[in-house]
Amino acid sequence: MNSILNSLNDFISSKSMREYAKKEWNAILWVALITITVLLLEKVFKLFRLWSKARKIPGPPCNFFFGHGNLSSRENFIDLLSESHDKYGSVFKLWLGPTQLLVSIKDPTLIKEMLLKAEDKLPFIGKAFRLAFGRSSLFFCSYDQAQKRRESLALELNNKMLGKANAIPKNVVDCIMERVDAIMSKGSVECKLVSQHMAFTILGTMLFGDMFLAWSKATFYEELLMMIAKDASFWASYRVTPFWKRGFWRYQSLCTKLKCLTLDIAQQCGKNYRLFCHTDQNSHIGTEKVGIKGVSGAPPSSSVEMQHKFFSQELDGHGNAREEPCGNIMGVMFHGCIATASLIGSILEKLITDVEIQDKIYSEIMKVKKGSVKEDQNIQKMLLLLATIYESARLLPAGPLLQRCSLKDDLILKNGVVIPAGAVLVVPAQLLQMDDSSWGSDASKFNPYRFLSKAGKDSDLVQDTSHTEEAVGPIQGSFILNDPNDNAAFLPFGSGMRACVGQKFVIHGVATLFASLLECYEVRLHPQLGNDPKSTTGPEIVFVRRNV
Numbered sequence: 001m002n003s004i005l006n007s008l009n010d011f012i013s014s015k016s017m018r019e020y021a022k023k024e025w026n027a028i029l030w031v032a033l034i035t036i037t038v039l040l041l042e043k044v045f046k047l048f049r050l051w052s053k054a055r056k057i058p059g060p061p062c063n064f065f066f067g068h069g070n071l072s073s074r075e076n077f078i079d080l081l082s083e084s085h086d087k088y089g090s091v092f093k094l095w096l097g098p099t100q101l102l103v104s105i106k107d108p109t110l111i112k113e114m115l116l117k118a119e120d121k122l123p124f125i126g127k128a129f130r131l132a133f134g135r136s137s138l139f140f141c142s143y144d145q146a147q148k149r150r151e152s153l154a155l156e157l158n159n160k161m162l163g164k165a166n167a168i169p170k171n172v173v174d175c176i177m178e179r180v181d182a183i184m185s186k187g188s189v190e191c192k193l194v195s196q197h198m199a200f201t202i203l204g205t206m207l208f209g210d211m212f213l214a215w216s217k218a219t220f221y222e223e224l225l226m227m228i229a230k231d232a233s234f235w236a237s238y239r240v241t242p243f244w245k246r247g248f249w250r251y252q253s254l255c256t257k258l259k260c261l262t263l264d265i266a267q268q269c270g271k272n273y274r275l276f277c278h279t280d281q282n283s284h285i286g287t288e289k290v291g292i293k294g295v296s297g298a299p300p301s302s303s304v305e306m307q308h309k310f311f312s313q314e315l316d317g318h319g320n321a322r323e324e325p326c327g328n329i330m331g332v333m334f335h336g337c338i339a340t341a342s343l344i345g346s347i348l349e350k351l352i353t354d355v356e357i358q359d360k361i362y363s364e365i366m367k368v369k370k371g372s373v374k375e376d377q378n379i380q381k382m383l384l385l386l387a388t389i390y391e392s393a394r395l396l397p398a399g400p401l402l403q404r405c406s407l408k409d410d411l412i413l414k415n416g417v418v419i420p421a422g423a424v425l426v427v428p429a430q431l432l433q434m435d436d437s438s439w440g441s442d443a444s445k446f447n448p449y450r451f452l453s454k455a456g457k458d459s460d461l462v463q464d465t466s467h468t469e470e471a472v473g474p475i476q477g478s479f480i481l482n483d484p485n486d487n488a489a490f491l492p493f494g495s496g497m498r499a500c501v502g503q504k505f506v507i508h509g510v511a512t513l514f515a516s517l518l519e520c521y522e523v524r525l526h527p528q529l530g531n532d533p534k535s536t537t538g539p540e541i542v543f544v545r546r547n548v
C-alpha cells in the first residue's frame with residue numbers, strides 16, 4: 001500500500017515538475033521572442049528614420065531596393081561625384097544599399113563645419129588597421145576612444161620635436177644621402193622606390209631613434225610594411241573576416257612577423273633609453289655602448305625622451321589591456337610611410353618637370369645657408385621650398401576622399417541640411433583642391449607662388465612670378481608664407497577633429513630633407529628611361545651631383 005502511495009506521489013510531483021519546466025520554458029521563449037521583436041522593431045524604426053531624414057537631401061532618384069551600389073563601383077567614382085555635384089549642388093546623397101547612405105559635400109565652408117562636428121571615422125578604416133596590427137586607439141573609428149592617444153601624440157610631435165631647429169636630425173639626412181649616393185652609383189632610380197625609402201627612414205628614426213639607422217632588419221621591415229599596405233584594404237573589405245581563405249592566413253602571418261619585429265626594436269629602444277640615462281650624460285661611453293650613431297656625448301634629447309614615453313606607453317598597452325602592444329606604433333609607421341612617400345614622390349615629380357623652380361629653391365637654400373652661423377638648415381626661412389611642399393601636397397593624387405561619420409547623433413549643418421547619424425560622409429578632397437572657385441583659373445597647374453604674399457600686404461598674393469625679376473632671385477624679405485590651412489579647400493591632411501596629427505612634423509621633416517638633397521644634387525628626369533607611361537613606379541629619375 002505504502003509503495004503504491006509513494007509511486008503516486010512521485011508521479012504527481014514529476015508531473016507538476018514537468019508542467020513547471022514547461023511553463024518556465026514557455027516564459028523563456030516569450031522573453032526571447034519579445035526581445036527579438038523589440039530589436040527588430042528598433043532596427044525598422046531606425047531604418048524609417050534614416051529614410052525619412054535622407055529624403056530631404058537632394059540626390060539621384062533611387063528606384064532599386066539595393067540603392068546605387070552599382071554606381072559606387074563605377075571605374076571613376078570621383079567623376080561620378082563631380083557630375084552629381086554639378087547636378088545636385090554642394091550636398092547630395094547616394095544610397096549604397098538599403099541601410100547605407102552616402103552624403104558627399106563639396107562646399108569648403110560646409111566641409112569645415114562638417115569636419116569639426118563629425119568626430120567619428122568609418123568602421124572600415126578601423127577594421128583595416130585592426131586586422132593588420134591588432135586593437136589600437138589611434139585610427140579607431142570612435143573619437144572618444146582615439147582622443148586621448150591623438151592628443152598625446154600631437155603634443156609630443158609638435159612641442160618637443162619642433163622645439164629644435166630641424167624636425168629631423170642631420171645624421172638621418174646624411175644617412176639618406178649616403179643611400180642616394182649608393183643607388184646613384186648604379187644608375188637611375190625609380191621615383192616611387194626612392195620616395196618610399198626616404199619616408200621610411202624619416203618615420204623609423206622619428207619613432208625608434210637613431211639606432212633604427214643601424215638596425216640590420218630595417219630593409220626587411222620596409223618590405224613587410226609595403227606588402228601589408230598592398231592588401232590591407234582588400235581583406236578589410238570583407239563583411240565577415242574570411243578565416244576560410246588561405247590568402248588571409250598568409251596575410252596574417254606577414255602581420256605577425258611585423259609585430260615581432262616592431263616589439264623587438266621597441267624593446268631595444270626602451271633598453272637603450274634606460275642605459276642612456278644611467279650612464280654619465282657627459283661621457284662618450286654611454287652612447288658608444290648602446291650604439292647610438294651621431295649623438296655621442298649628448299644628453300638625452302627631447303626626441304629620445306619622446307621615444308621613451310611613446311614606447312613605455314605602447315609596450316604597456318597605454319594602460320588599456322585590450323590594446324595590442326605596439327599597435328599604435330605600427331599604425332603610425334603604416335599610415336606615415338605611405339602618406340609621406342606619396343608626398344615626397346609628388347615633390348620630386350614637380351621638381352623634375354619645373355626645373356626653373358628647382359633652381360630658385362637651390363639659390364634660396366644657398367642664400368639661407370650663407371647667412372646662417374649654425375650647421376643646421378634654417379627651414380623657416382626657405383619660403384619657396386615650403387611653398388613647393390604645400391603646392392605638391394595640394395596636387396597630391398593619393399587619398400582622393402576624406403571620410404567621416406557621426407555614429408551617435410544627427411549632424412545639422414548651417415545651411416539647414418540634416419545628415420542622419422550613421423551616414424557615410426565623404427569630401428572629394430581631390431576635386432576641391434583643384435577647384436577653380438577656390439584656387440583660381442590655374443587651379444590644376446603647379447604654382448607654389450600661390451602660397452606666398454608680398455610682405456606687408458597680406459592679401460596681395462603672388463600671381464605668377466615665373467617671368468618677373470623677383471622670381472629669379474631668392475625671395476626672403478620681400479615675401480611671406482601664407483598658412484595653407486587658411487584656405488578651407490586645402491585638405492591634404494584633412495581638417496577638424498580627426499585631422500592628421502603629423503602635418504607639422506611631416507612638412508618640416510620633408511623640408512629639412514629636401515634642403516640637404518637639393519644643396520648637393522640636381523634632380524632630373526632620366527634622359528632615356530624618363531617617362532614611361534606604362535610604369536607603375538613613377539618616372540625614372542637621376543640625382544646629378546652639383547659642383548660646389
Ligand code: HEM
Binds near residue numbers: 121157203492494506
Ligand atoms: C605627407 C604625409 C601625411 C599625409 C598627407 C597625411 C594625411 C592624413 C589624412 C588625410 C588624415 C585623415 C584626416 C581627416 O580625416 O580629416 C590623416 C590622419 C592621421 N594622420 Fe596623417 N598624414 C601624413 C603623415 C602622418 C604622419 C607622419 C603621422 C604621425 C607621425 C600621421 C598621423 C596621423 C594620425 C594619427 C591620423 C589619424 C587621426 C585620427 O583618426 O584621429 N600622419 N593623415
